[in-house]
Amino acid sequence: MYSTDLDGDMNMDVLSASIGGGKIVWYENTDGQGTFGGDQIIISVNDARSVFSFDVDGDGDMDVLSGFSSSVVWSENLDGNGNFGSYQTISSLAAGVNEVFASDIDGDGDMDVLSSSAWTDGSKIAWYENLHPLAIQDNLQSSFSLYPNPVQETLPRN
Numbered sequence: 126m127y128s129t130d131l132d133g134d135m136n137m138d139v140l141s142a143s144i145g146g147g148k149i150v151w152y153e154n155t156d157g158q159g160t161f162g163g164d165q166i167i168i169s170v171n172d173a174r175s176v177f178s179f180d181v182d183g184d185g186d187m188d189v190l191s192g193f194s195s196s197v198v199w200s201e202n203l204d205g206n207g208n209f210g211s212y213q214t215i216s217s218l219a220a221g222v223n224e225v226f227a228s229d230i231d232g233d234g235d236m237d238v239l240s241s242s243a244w245t246d247g248s249k250i251a252w253y254e255n256l257h258p259l260a261i262q263d264n265l266q267s268s269f270s271l272y273p274n275p276v277q278e279t280l281p282r283n
């Protein structure tokens with residue numbers, strides 16, 4: 126669950142990850158006073174666990190970061206109005222991801238991606254460097270990893 130302005134109308138909307146419902150959705154705050162519209166599906170996927178939002182691609186609108194199964198993905202806010210494109214995978218090795226978050230881990234001024242994973246054979250916290258505007262670099266071999274499993278994944282932007 127997260128709240129941010131997804132459609133750029135200066136009021137806070139709501140994001141939700143629904144495990145049972147199998148989807149990542151957002152609800153528009155239609156009047157700015159907490160009256161919400163119907164669910165708008167961003168991703169339909171089993172085991173949707175966590176959702177967060179920040180401006181991943183630095184174009185001024187809020188994009189959506191999601192975690193499900195072993196995947197950490199982001200969805201681009203295509204038009205700044207809350208219409209989202211197909212998700213783009215940051216990592217597919219986050220075994221049993223149960224939380225995604227973003228913070229400027231390396232202090233270079235852009236937001237990087239964090240995930241925690243619950244499966245016993247892959248339990249870890251990993252972070253992925255935002256190589257904005259071109260890619261997000263998997264830094265699983267960082268000191269955050271409890272079970273180092275170095276991988277190199279890049280996220281090309283189209």
Ligand SMILES: [Ca+2]
Pocket residue numbers: 129130131132133134135136137138153154
């Ligand atoms: Ca809004």
Ligand SMILES: [Ca+2]
Pocket residue numbers: 179180181182183184185186187188202
């Ligand atoms: Ca954006």
Ligand SMILES: [Ca+2]
Pocket residue numbers: 228229230231232233234235236237255
């Ligand atoms: Ca950074």
